[in-house]
Amino acid sequence: MSVQTSERTYGGWRRPASPGIGPLKLWPSVGLMVGLVLTMLVSMAAGLWAALAFAGVVLAAAAPAVVPYRGRTLYAEAARSVRWRRHVRASGHLYRAGLAGATATGTRALPGLLATVDTWAAVDATGRRFALVEIAAARQWAVVLRVVAQGGALVDTATSDVWVAGWGDYLALLGQEGGVVQAAAVVETVPDAGARLRAHVGSSVRPDAPAFARAVAHAAAAELPVGVADTVGYVALTFSERGLGIERRSAEQATAAAAEEIGRRLPGLSVALRDAGASAGVPLTVEQLARRVREAYDPETAAEFAELEAEGLGMHVEWADAGPSAHDEFWDTYTHDSGLSRTYEALRVPAGVVRDTVLTRLTQPMESAPRKRVTLLYRPVDAGATAEVVDRDLKAAINRTGRRKGLVHAHDSAEHEVSSNVGGGSPPYTGRITGPFKGTPRSHRWQASSPVGQPPPPAQFVDAAGTDTTQRAERELQRAARRTAGHSQGGGQSPTPKRRRDRTRSRPRPGACEPASRLHNI
Secondary structure (H helix, E strand, O other): OOOOOOOOOEOOOOOOOOOOOOOOOHHHHHHHHHHHHHHHHHHHHHOHHHHHHHHHHHHHHHHHHOOEEOOEEHHHHHHHHHHHHHHHHOOOOEEEOOOOOOOOOOOOOOOHHHHHEEEEEEEOOOOOEEEEEEEHHHOEEEEEEEEOEOOOOOOOHHHHHHHHHHHHHHHHHHHHHOOEEEEEEEEEEEEOOOHHHHHHHHHHOOOOOOHHHHHHHHHHHHHOOOOOEEEEEEEEEEEEHHHHOOOOOOHHHHHHHHHHHHHHHHHHHHHHHHHHOEOOOEEOOHHHHHHHHHHHHOOHHHHHHHHHHHOOOOOOOOHHHOOOOEEEEOOOOEEEOOEEEEEEEOOOOOOOOEOOOOOHHHHOOOOOOOOEEEEEEEOOOOHHHHHHHHHHHHHHHHHHHHHHHHHHHHHHHHHHHHHHOOOOOOOOEEEEEEEEEOOEEOHHHHHHHOOOOOOOOOOOEEOOOOOEOHHHHHHHHHHHHHHHHHHHHOOOOOOOOOOOOOOOOOOOOOOOEEEHHHHHHO
């Protein structure tokens, strides 16, 4: 007797609905209604022809709020262009750090929005040290967990279905936890320099071994890492002070309260990842997080750090020194130290049938973009507010698409509401792909050929042979995205340095925290 199993598919995608008339959102709809009222007043005061002319002006003004362009309306794209020109005129797109830079302390402080972000070394309920990231401007706190995925090779359909269901249960758990305002799942491909393998072979080969055997071992250690990429997974959780029930009376009190509350929840949130086909999450320490940030800004340092680590020499990176030495922002690219990065944002969901392997080709290593990150950003819905969110989406769908189509959407929302009884429902999410490309940036030529306030020409990267690799990498990324869709259808200011602590202090209690710059003395 044979058992036939059908392959599970996924769908039911919906964009977040907002109240409005047709494709217009709330405020454009209000503006359109005001325009209609003014048209009626003009008709009463100046006659029909004047009212028709005024109505034409109103419709012409409302058209850019409807026409989409790169996932935004024309008004939003125009506002983005204006902000970019102001940013360039204020020289905000340039950053220089270090001893000859603009930072007061002479360190490579993190630029932009990360300039006010600080890190603290804390301990969870099981005694594990973790980096507590403080986002003071938003009154939020974040932790980063490293996970190791089991992969999809030699995994049957039933097991993969259980993993997908486990990931949905984990997102629902975040809604039940309370205080989690964002979750990020990151799959990063990193080229393996082979330093650990060479160090292991060098320490294992005996001097009295045959010369041929020693030559084969050293040759294998030198050649095997070529073209190999390591896949690393991260899960970042962001908490809000209000959701954690913290009343800020002082910075020290809020930090201690956040460390204690998050440290109490972190073990459970780490172990729950096992049900999603991954290992239990291991929180990154401040030193590890600073090193990852430094490697992201300067990819060439990753090989240097690996070589030092293989030789047993510790490489310490301070959080205050984890930023780039220099960066230049452009309209569509970001150059930083030894890399150039571009971010591709998902504007539409895959059309047709979607299976659990829809992102497999997109997360695979690419030769032109050896280091890239595929990120899925989730916004968990609090379990207590899920019913209210579903009811708001239901009313917005009926108002937007009419009662006939709205009721169909209402049926989907009703199913969503049923799922909210057991958790936080299906949270809103988006996807992004970020990758540094190989080559040498021609930043000076870009600056010389780009007038101030105008978007620069597309950036170019060249390899050692002088071949342009940027366009090839971009084509490869776009080709992978198209294959993914086809597969689904076919089926600023640096932080203030803090004083060092004595090495002989006692073990911290769970929930205790301290400034990140003291971590290397612990």
